[in-house]
Amino acid sequence: MSELRTVLVAGGTGFIGSHLCKFLQKNGYGIQVISRMPGPLNISWNDLSAKGLPDKIHAVINVAGQNVLDIKQRWTPGFKQNVYNSRINTNKILSNAIMNATKKPKVFITISGVGIYEPDSKKEYNEYSEVKGYDFLSKMCLDWEKAAFLEENPCRHVNIRSGVVLDRDGGMVQQLYLPFFFGLGGPVLPGSQYLPWIHMRDLCRMFLFCIENEKLNGILNGVAPQIISNSDFSEAFAKAMKRPTLIPVPEFMLNILLGRDRANMLTKGQRVYPKRAMDMGFSYKYPNIEDACREIVQKPSE
Numbered sequence: 441m442s443e444l445r446t447v448l449v450a451g452g453t454g455f456i457g458s459h460l461c462k463f464l465q466k467n468g469y470g471i472q473v474i475s476r477m478p479g480p481l482n483i484s485w486n487d488l489s490a491k492g493l494p495d496k497i498h499a500v501i502n503v504a505g506q507n508v509l510d511i512k513q514r515w516t517p518g519f520k521q522n523v524y525n526s527r528i529n530t531n532k533i534l535s536n537a538i539m540n541a542t543k544k545p546k547v548f549i550t551i552s553g554v555g556i557y558e559p560d561s562k563k564e565y566n567e568y569s570e571v572k573g574y575d576f577l578s579k580m581c582l583d584w585e586k587a588a589f590l591e592e593n594p595c596r597h598v599n600i601r602s603g604v605v606l607d608r609d610g611g612m613v614q615q616l617y618l619p620f621f622f623g624l625g626g627p628v629l630p631g632s633q634y635l636p637w638i639h640m641r642d643l644c645r646m647f648l649f650c651i652e653n654e655k656l657n658g659i660l661n662g663v664a665p666q667i668i669s670n671s672d673f674s675e676a677f678a679k680a681m682k683r684p685t686l687i688p689v690p691e692f693m694l695n696i697l698l699g700r701d702r703a704n705m706l707t708k709g710q711r712v713y714p715k716r717a718m719d720m721g722f723s724y725k726y727p728n729i730e731d732a733c734r735e736i737v738q739k740p741s742e
């Protein structure tokens with residue numbers, strides 16, 4: 441009988457990480473999680489730094505990071521530092537552990553965000569587009585990706601630049617669910633800004649694709665191929681919930697609530713296409729926002 445392949449998932453307790461762990465387990469992989477919290481499958485960051493990678497790790501994934509859009513947290517220099525360190529330091533610790541491991545994993549997969557691309561109403565970005573830091577969050581994305589650098593290519597490295605991840609029990613949908621449920625939902629103004637998105641199932645499938653496709657290296661845009669605006673999303677979500685889209689969210693309110701840097705993540709958007717992902721043969725289960733929203737709204741909450 442073949443041995444169970446183990447994937448080490450940093451941030452495996454979070455919204456993306458917990459879905460990913462379940463998905464990989466269903467697909468025949470064993471899981472170990474790196475977390476700041478103790479748990480039966482968990483190892484700590486300190487253990488990882490002191491003892492190195494556990495034995496026989498097939499793939500290493502990092503989806504850790506302090507939640508940027510946590511509205512309980514003010515956008516202070518201290519919080520910005522936490523947001524930055526929780527991404528850059530974790531990628532650095534993992535890449536060092538991989539470089540020092542006697543038996544290397546086959547692949548290291550990291551996540552970053554489409555915020556690396558500068559919002560522009562005309563330009564379409566793909567994985568080959570030039571990127572340069574234009575604000576705090578885009579510079580952080582650049583540093584985040586660089587921190588995963590592996591000297592002398594001990595194994596493959598793939599970085600997924602994810603759009604907004606859609607599922608019922610976390611992220612943007614969880615924040616919007618009640619306002620839309622009570623018929624009080626609407627687009628974030630101006631509404632015409634792009635909203636790069638991906639259904640959680642497709643993001644998990646993309647991680648699996650990166651594990652199993654031995655030719656894959658470099659960047660993949662973790663977005664659906666359908667380019668939509670914030671208003672398109674609101675309409676699709678409201679339609680799936682059988683509710684109207686009545687009350688738009690004004691830009692100034694988000695600027696006050698979140699601070700301009702963070703509000704820009706919602707009030708501005710990038711036109712991002714997953715060219716390389718598609719060229720490499722990745723296919724989507726939810727390429728269309730209406731189907732994605734319907735599935736998310738109709739499935740029982742977990």
Ligand SMILES: NC(=O)c1ccc[n+]([C@@H]2O[C@H](COP(=O)([O-])OP(=O)(O)OC[C@H]3O[C@@H](n4cnc5c(N)ncnc54)[C@H](OP(=O)(O)O)[C@@H]3O)[C@@H](O)[C@H]2O)c1
Binds near residue numbers: 477527552602
């Ligand atoms: N959700 C999205 O739409 C989206 C889109 C693009 C990119 N991303 C990126 O994907 C990653 C995961 O997103 P998510 O939505 O799953 O986030 P999440 O639910 O907040 O989970 C992130 C996990 O990171 C760990 N973490 C939090 N603060 C940390 C810190 N200061 N130091 C080390 N670890 C820390 C936590 O694990 P422990 O408490 O177990 O340590 C947590 O479970 C993030 O880096 C995020 O920026 C998310």
